[in-house]
Amino acid sequence: MATLLVPHDVPPPNVDAEAIKAAFRGWGTDEKAIVAVLGYRNAGQRRQIRIAYEQLFEEDLVKRFESELSGHLERAVYRWILDPEDRDAVLAHVALRKPTEDFAVLVEFSCIYSPEEFLAVRRAYQHRYKRSLEEDVAANTHDEFRKLLVGLVSAYRYNGGEIDARLAKSEAEILERAVKDKAFNHEDVIRILTTRSKAQLIATFNHYKDANGISISKQLGQDRAANEFTEALKTVIRCINDPIKYYEKVVRNAIKKVGKSDEDALTRVVVTRAEKDLRQIKEAYHKRNSVTLDDAVSKETSGDYKHFILALLGNKAE
Amino acid sequence: MATLLVPHDVPPPNVDAEAIKAAFRGWGTDEKAIVAVLGYRNAGQRRQIRIAYEQLFEEDLVKRFESELSGHLERAVYRWILDPEDRDAVLAHVALRKPTEDFAVLVEFSCIYSPEEFLAVRRAYQHRYKRSLEEDVAANTHDEFRKLLVGLVSAYRYNGGEIDARLAKSEAEILERAVKDKAFNHEDVIRILTTRSKAQLIATFNHYKDANGISISKQLGQDRAANEFTEALKTVIRCINDPIKYYEKVVRNAIKKVGKSDEDALTRVVVTRAEKDLRQIKEAYHKRNSVTLDDAVSKETSGDYKHFILALLGNKAE
Numbered sequence: 172m173a174t175l176l177v178p179h180d181v182p183p184p185n186v187d188a189e190a191i192k193a194a195f196r197g198w199g200t201d202e203k204a205i206v207a208v209l210g211y212r213n214a215g216q217r218r219q220i221r222i223a224y225e226q227l228f229e230e231d232l233v234k235r236f237e238s239e240l241s242g243h244l245e246r247a248v249y250r251w252i253l254d255p256e257d258r259d260a261v262l263a264h265v266a267l268r269k270p271t272e273d274f275a276v277l278v279e280f281s282c283i284y285s286p287e288e289f290l291a292v293r294r295a296y297q298h299r300y301k302r303s304l305e306e307d308v309a310a311n312t313h314d315e316f317r318k319l320l321v322g323l324v325s326a327y328r329y330n331g332g333e334i335d336a337r338l339a340k341s342e343a344e345i346l347e348r349a350v351k352d353k354a355f356n357h358e359d360v361i362r363i364l365t366t367r368s369k370a371q372l373i374a375t376f377n378h379y380k381d382a383n384g385i386s387i388s389k390q391l392g393q394d395r396a397a398n399e400f401t402e403a404l405k406t407v408i409r410c411i412n413d414p415i416k417y418y419e420k421v422v423r424n425a426i427k428k429v430g431k432s433d434e435d436a437l438t439r440v441v442v443t444r445a446e447k448d449l450r451q452i453k454e455a456y457h458k459r460n461s462v463t464l465d466d467a468v469s470k471e472t473s474g475d476y477k478h479f480i481l482a483l484l485g486n487k488a489e
Numbered sequence: 490m491a492t493l494l495v496p497h498d499v500p501p502p503n504v505d506a507e508a509i510k511a512a513f514r515g516w517g518t519d520e521k522a523i524v525a526v527l528g529y530r531n532a533g534q535r536r537q538i539r540i541a542y543e544q545l546f547e548e549d550l551v552k553r554f555e556s557e558l559s560g561h562l563e564r565a566v567y568r569w570i571l572d573p574e575d576r577d578a579v580l581a582h583v584a585l586r587k588p589t590e591d592f593a594v595l596v597e598f599s600c601i602y603s604p605e606e607f608l609a610v611r612r613a614y615q616h617r618y619k620r621s622l623e624e625d626v627a628a629n630t631h632d633e634f635r636k637l638l639v640g641l642v643s644a645y646r647y648n649g650g651e652i653d654a655r656l657a658k659s660e661a662e663i664l665e666r667a668v669k670d671k672a673f674n675h676e677d678v679i680r681i682l683t684t685r686s687k688a689q690l691i692a693t694f695n696h697y698k699d700a701n702g703i704s705i706s707k708q709l710g711q712d713r714a715a716n717e718f719t720e721a722l723k724t725v726i727r728c729i730n731d732p733i734k735y736y737e738k739v740v741r742n743a744i745k746k747v748g749k750s751d752e753d754a755l756t757r758v759v760v761t762r763a764e765k766d767l768r769q770i771k772e773a774y775h776k777r778n779s780v781t782l783d784d785a786v787s788k789e790t791s792g793d794y795k796h797f798i799l800a801l802l803g804n805k806a807e
Binding site: 306 | 615621623639643645648649676685
């Protein structure tokens with residue numbers, strides 16, 4: 172369930188656009204006024220505001236934000252004001268341009284989003300960058316990472332719930348053998364993780380756990396040969412198995428690190444999930460950390476960025 | 490351009506359905522009557538006939554054809570009566586189940602169809618078989634074939650016309666080196682062929698030809714180390730470079746072999762292209778063989794199958 176609070180009597184888009192324009196006037200920017208509008212509008216409403224703003228003031232709202240805002244707030248608002256699939260295309264592109272690719276973003280999109288949602292991101296990526304996502308992933312990665320990531324971002328998985336139990340058993344055994352032989356980059360491991368449906372993979376992981384008394388992701392974590400690639404495999408498995416639990420951990424690590432600059436990860440989870448399942452992520456966080464995510468964010472972040480994130484987390488404007 | 494002839498005054502679907510039902514009555518099936526209807530209806534009209542038939546007679550027309558027809562005609566009608574994307578899903582599935590996979594079908598669909606058309610085939614495949622095309626390709630192929638074919642059927646290529654000339658040059662050089670070293674299965678070769686847009690690849694192939702004085706597909710054909718895999722690479726390159734020329738050759742080889750049973754390939758090209766570019770394929774055939782495709786088909790095939798194929802080639806009913 173979503174956390175985003177949208178008032179019953181949402182003003183028409185031109186009124187919202189006027190309010191944002193007013194926040195740009197005078198000395199400095201009135202960030203609070205911007206948060207008070209955008210922090211309480213869904214994707215369709217935000218799009219209408221962008222359109223209304225452009226018609227009224229003949230300037231691009233996204234570009235204007237770039238010059239009016241700065242730092243974490245700027246990046247968060249930028250990610251929030253774009254259409255969701257377009258924002259995700261930007262996030263994927265940013266991840267690919269980092270010196271050490273931030274593969275987690277690509278894994279999240281390809282393993283958590285529905286096949287159709289992820290396809291929309293691939294379309295948006297092409298529209299924005301005039302290249303396919305898979306060709307940029309292929310050109311920016313190497314060796315086993317390339318195989319895994321190109322497979323993941325190319326997949327258009329079957330989305331049905333049917334399961335082939337015999338196949339789950341035989342492929343659990345393939346995974347088992349690969350883990351025993353430390354052949355983590357084995358072609359079959361990559362084939363299974365990148366092509367099978369999520370329902371099928373969950374059945375396979377369950378078989379693995381039943382046969383080995385330990386989940387495959389835990390076993391990968393314990394392996395002495397663990398490295399960046401086994402980390403990537405673990406991320407794939409965790410995203411498929413339990414996205415809420417996965418996101419909870421991303422948020423937990425981000426908050427621990429805040430001040431050391433992982434607002435980016437916190438922003439990403441909040442903006443991508445606020446209209447989907449951020450409520451469950453908050454519940455998982457509360458349960459796991461004995462403190463609410465709202466309190467943790469209040470404590471560890473600051474300024475207008477904090478107010479914006481708290482708004483998306485479902486808190487009313489002060 | 491299409492070859493399919495659709496009369497200006499197409500009867501309503503229920504009249505067509507009645508005519509087909511009448512052809513099933515009495516001793517034997519009146520194949521000519523079936524060809525006279527189905528050979529002159531486009532995909533949307535055929536769907537309407539299927540629906541009307543089911544409503545009028547409470548039986549599935551596709552199944553009924555299976556019991557009424559036989560041999561090449563049955564297979565051709567079956568491929569023609571299905572929705573195009575559903576038919577292509579069937580063709581892909583049949584290709585994967587052959588003892589030696591018929592990779593050409595997969596290459597055609599992935600390299601000739603537009604990204605959206607091919608995606609529709611992938612969707613239809615999932616709907617029909619409850620698995621993704623890429624997982625079946627991965628499970629049924631091995632080694633370098635798996636890498637190439639999984640890459641091809643997973644691709645959702647950028648469809649725009651923009652070209653990066655520098656990239657075309659550098660990737661032409663990568664292909665050149667691979668051909669020189671006979672490293673045809675090199676990761677980069679597969680990456681380039683499976684992920685780049687068609688426009689970009691054509692620019693790359695042109696660079697190759699300019700620099701080497703011979704096209705890459707010709708050079709692959711002349712290589713002494715040529716094998717089934719270099720054949721597959723050649724098929725990819727030819728499908729991307731010039732689909733009409735590619736199809737002409739498929740038809741030419743099929744007709745040469747007819748009697749030795751390559752009606753399947755002839756049927757495939759005719760049913761998949763009759764509503765698209767079969768007219769250009771016919772022109773290319775005529776030019777290359779100094780005989781029209783209609784005459785060649787008349788001479789080399791027979792019976793109701795012949796009449797059906799001639800109908801789809803744009804010939805009026807006798």
